[in-house]
Amino acid sequence: MKRIIICVVLLGMLGYAVFSFITDGENEARNQEEQQEFGLEVGKVAPDFELQTMKGEFVQLSDYRDEIVMLNFWATWCVPCQREMPDLEKLYQNTDIKILAVNLIETETKYDDILNFAEDNSLTFPILLDNGEQATDLYHILSVPTTYLIDEKGVIQYRAFGQIDYDTMLKEYKKVKGSS
Missing domain, CATH: 1.20.5 (Single alpha-helices involved in coiled-coils or other helix-helix interfaces)
Structure with a gap:
């Protein structure tokens, strides 16, 4: 027993x-x-936000977990942004990247400027409107364009202050794609 x-x-x-x-x-x-640490530096988790698209839908950055995202802050009056947008569209068309173009609407003269710019440049990726500067403040945007490349886990892998060209976008995208 x-x-x-x-x-x-x-x-x-x-x-x-x-x-x-x-x-x-x-x-x-x-x-x-x-x-996981949130922050704006490479290696930190990108801060989440919710904004409305030009089509009236609400999206959050966290909706895009499990996907590679290029987060771009821009304005229609910004000449480097104007030059960069065709390259963003080309990247969007040639890869499976998700692009979120956050327009600093508070700096625009009128809403129609954004609409006309998107139509004139045949932009097909989502354009988010930063009413109230929620994302602008969260990301401490001081100049445009400012771009963040975020991996599938929401971690910032690359950031650029100023215009970047298609080759740089593609190179950085492939680095992130290759490491996942």
């Missing part, structure tokens, strides 16, 4: 140790995810 009790106790202890090992691993992974 003693042997049976000892075996039951030992099996119980072994079962608890296995259970504890498994749940500790799951908890550690969950804690690491929760402790």
